[in-house]
Amino acid sequence: MVAPPSNSHKAILNIRACLGCGDCIEICPTKAIPELLIGLYSHLLEIDKSKCNGCSECVSICPHNAIKLVEL
Ligand code: SF4
Ligand code: SF4
Numbered sequence: 001m002v003a004p005p006s007n008s009h010k011a012i013l014n015i016r017a018c019l020g021c022g023d024c025i026e027i028c029p030t031k032a033i034p035e036l037l038i039g040l041y042s043h044l045l046e047i048d049k050s051k052c053n054g055c056s057e058c059v060s061i062c063p064h065n066a067i068k069l070v071e072l
Contacts, residue, residue, distance in 0.1 A: 009054035009069040011047050017066035018044050024058035024067060033058065 011032070020043060025033045032051035035044060047058075047067075058067045 007054060009056075009071055010049045010052045011054070011056070011058055011067050012070055013044055013047050014066045014068075015044065017064050018062075019064055019066075020044065021063065023061045023063070027057045027061050029053075029055060029057065 013033075022035065025035050025044075030051045030053055032048045032053075033044060034046075034048065054069060056069055059069055
């Protein structure tokens with residue numbers, strides 16, 4: 001279940017757990033998750049805290065539990 005947006009929480013990414021499927025990029029309503037494309041592979045960059053509204057959509061959709069919300 002997706003939590004309501006919370007400006008006191010921000011998403012952080014565990015690069016080691018991410019397999020680059022891109023699902024979180026697609027679902028993020030604020031475009032806070034930047035992507036770096038290298039050839040056929042996508043590599044995620046650090047989530048932009050200034051854009052993240054804490055909605056947790058990315059946490060819910062990630063199949064590898066690579067994103068979590070932290071309280072600021
Ligand atoms: S918590 Fe919401 S706004 Fe923040 S990065 Fe994830 S999907 Fe985007
Ligand atoms: S949904 Fe998870 S595995 Fe897929 S790109 Fe985002 S962080 Fe990586």
